[in-house]
Amino acid sequence: MTAASAEVGTRRPPWTVVAGRELRDLWLGGRGLPLMVVYALLLSVTSYLVASNQALNFLEQREAVSLTLQVAVAVGGLLVLLGAADAVSGERERATLESLLLVPASRRQLVLGKAVAAMSLWIAAFVVAMPYLWYLGHGVGVVTSAVFSGLVVGTLLALFLAGFGMFTSTLAGSNRLSLSVCLLGLLALYAPTQMPSGVQNAWVGDLLLHVDPFTAGLHFLGAVIVNGHSFGAEASWLIGPLVAAVVAVAAALAAAGQLTLGSGDRS
Amino acid sequence: MRGWIAGLIFLLLVIAAATPAAATRDLAPASSAASGLSVTNDQNALSTRIGERFSFTSTVRNDSRMDRPGVVAHLDVVTLDPDVYVDPEDWSSQRTEFLGTVPADGLTRIDWKVQAVNSGDFVLFVSLTTLEGTDRVTTSSALRVTIASQQTLNAGGILPLVLGLPAGLLALMLGAAVHRRRRLHQVR
Numbered sequence: 269m270t271a272a273s274a275e276v277g278t279r280r281p282p283w284t285v286v287a288g289r290e291l292r293d294l295w296l297g298g299r300g301l302p303l304m305v306v307y308a309l310l311l312s313v314t315s316y317l318v319a320s321n322q323a324l325n326f327l328e329q330r331e332a333v334s335l336t337l338q339v340a341v342a343v344g345g346l347l348v349l350l351g352a353a354d355a356v357s358g359e360r361e362r363a364t365l366e367s368l369l370l371v372p373a374s375r376r377q378l379v380l381g382k383a384v385a386a387m388s389l390w391i392a393a394f395v396v397a398m399p400y401l402w403y404l405g406h407g408v409g410v411v412t413s414a415v416f417s418g419l420v421v422g423t424l425l426a427l428f429l430a431g432f433g434m435f436t437s438t439l440a441g442s443n444r445l446s447l448s449v450c451l452l453g454l455l456a457l458y459a460p461t462q463m464p465s466g467v468q469n470a471w472v473g474d475l476l477l478h479v480d481p482f483t484a485g486l487h488f489l490g491a492v493i494v495n496g497h498s499f500g501a502e503a504s505w506l507i508g509p510l511v512a513a514v515v516a517v518a519a520a521l522a523a524a525g526q527l528t529l530g531s532g533d534r535s
Numbered sequence: 536m537r538g539w540i541a542g543l544i545f546l547l548l549v550i551a552a553a554t555p556a557a558a559t560r561d562l563a564p565a566s567s568a569a570s571g572l573s574v575t576n577d578q579n580a581l582s583t584r585i586g587e588r589f590s591f592t593s594t595v596r597n598d599s600r601m602d603r604p605g606v607v608a609h610l611d612v613v614t615l616d617p618d619v620y621v622d623p624e625d626w627s628s629q630r631t632e633f634l635g636t637v638p639a640d641g642l643t644r645i646d647w648k649v650q651a652v653n654s655g656d657f658v659l660f661v662s663l664t665t666l667e668g669t670d671r672v673t674t675s676s677a678l679r680v681t682i683a684s685q686q687t688l689n690a691g692g693i694l695p696l697v698l699g700l701p702a703g704l705l706a707l708m709l710g711a712a713v714h715r716r717r718r719l720h721q722v723r
Contacts, residue, residue: 297715301708308704312697319693328625328652399700403693408586495628 282373286381294351294385295392303347303389308396314339315400333405334493337397337414338486341422342458344393345482348426349450351386352433355379356527357446366529379438379524383430383517390426394419410493417492417499421485424509428481429454431516438523457482484508571599572606572637574663574675582681585654591678593645593661597637605666606634610647615656625652654684 294300318332356379359365368378398415405411433450440446460468460476460483467473477483488505491497577592597603610630612623623630627649634643649659657680663673 296711301704301711305701305704305708308701312701316693316697396700396704399696403696 281377282371283377283380283384286371286373286378287384288381290382290385291388294388300389300392303350304392304396307343307347307393310343311336311340311397311400315404318404329404329408330410330494330496333401333408333410333414334490336400336404337418337489337493340393340397340400341418341425341485341489342482344390344397344422345425345429346454347389347393348386349429349433349454350447351389352383352430353437353446353450354443355382355386355434356437357440357443358437360441360529361443369527369529375527376521376524379434379520379527383434383520386430386433387426390422394422405493413492414489417489420506421489421509424506424513425481425485427513428509428516431513431518431520434520435516435523438520438527461486478505479508481509481512570603570665570671570673571597571601572603572663572665572673573598574608574661574673576661576675576678578678579676580679580681582683583651584683585651588648588650589680590646590648591659593647593675594642595634595637595645595663596642597639600639602636602638603665604636605668606637606643607664607666608632608634608645609662609664610649611660611662613658613660614653615658619653619655621653621657626650651680651682654682656681 314336318329318336356365359368369375371378373381397418401414401418402411405414432453433446436449436453437446440449457480460473460480463473463476468477477487484505484507488502491502491505492499573596575594575596577594581589581591583589593608595606595608597606608631610623610627612621612626614621627647629648632645634645637643645661647659647661659678659680661675664671
């Protein structure tokens with residue numbers, strides 16, 4: 269990352285220089301491609317199991333598209349979270365944060381550049397998922413709605429998770445702590461999907477499902493793809509993910525202003 | 536002779552009195568005769584393709600001189616193929632209609648919206664009952680639906696994708712690793 273200091277100072281905004289370096293590190297020398305291979309294998313297994321089940325009726329096939337898309341969005345979000353949770357605390361643990369902080373760019377620009385690199389994992393994951401969605405969905409006419417709704421929901425969730433991961437990573441003293449907190453947070457966000465339907469139908473459960481960005485986003489996908497509802501009819505389910513994305517990104521940028529070499533050192 | 540006839544009449548009366556009322560009710564046809572309610576569909580057969588949506592209209596009539604409150608109509612789907620499992624919930628999300636009161640000599644229409652989710656031969660019918668006052672269920676005649684199948688998934692066709700995409704990414708990853716190693720070698 270130290271080479272970035274040479275590039276910063278050109279006319280390009282510093283965050284684009286940082287993002288460029290991070291993207292090169294992630295995709296040419298880092299774990300971007302290995303993560304995509306594993307991700308593609310997961311989607312391959314899911315898609316093959318679905319496609320080889322001849323007993324699926326028409327609606328179940330739409331549900332299969334919805335399932336594949338939900339797996340793609342959820343695992344894509346997990347990849348973004350892993351990338352973001354490691355971004356600052358990883359540099360701190362590998363003792364490379366000091367040289368990064370010497371780069372003539374504001375701390376928010378540094379964090380923004382790293383967040384862009386983490387978001388690239390979602391973009392790549394979505395591109396990898398598209399052929400699977402096309403294959404499973406073209407027979408039942410849901411490819412367009414699956415791709416568009418998946419892009420909207422997945423991007424909102426990825427922004428939220430990138431913000432959450434960057435915020436945690438900036439404040440955490442170690443990479444292990446950052447990853448633990450992020451994964452625990454992610455598990456907690458998935459928990460409402462396991463609530464009994466009776467609880468989900470109560471007003472408290474319904475509120476929780478709307479507020480939780482994951483349950484709201486995944487519900488939106490199911491309603492659009494399986495039930496064939498219009499985007500407008502289900503738009504209220506996007507409020508939770510949108511608010512969560514804005515709050516998490518704002519929190520990450522606020523925490524970035526406080527970024528120091530040591531996690532507890534605020535002097 | 537008169538004694539025989541009197542005995543026979545007495546015997547018939549005893550048998551009639553001993554027969555349970557419920558049995559009489561069960562044998563009676565569940566038609567509009569007793570309750571005055573009847574239901575008919577505007578179609579009795581149709582053909583479509585899997586995945587298509589279709590609709591039909593049921594007309595609920597009350598031919599009696601009394602209003603019928605609390606009338607409930609329910610749509611059901613029956614498969615004629617023992618190998619096909621039908622979940623009627625998949626076919627229509629709104630299968631029960633609470634019609635309220637059907638006035639004397641009046642009628643109410645219901646539009647059913649259905650999606651064909653299985654292929655094969657099916658029978659759709661509508662049943663009527665009321666919230667209170669009778670244990671009768673009146674049913675419509677059958678709407679016979681033939682649904683043509685359509686090959687939408689092919690397990691063999693997906694093999695190039697499920698094998699090729701991860702293999703392509705793996706090749707890309709190995710290529711990047713080789714490129715990186717060569718550059719490191721050149722730098723040294």
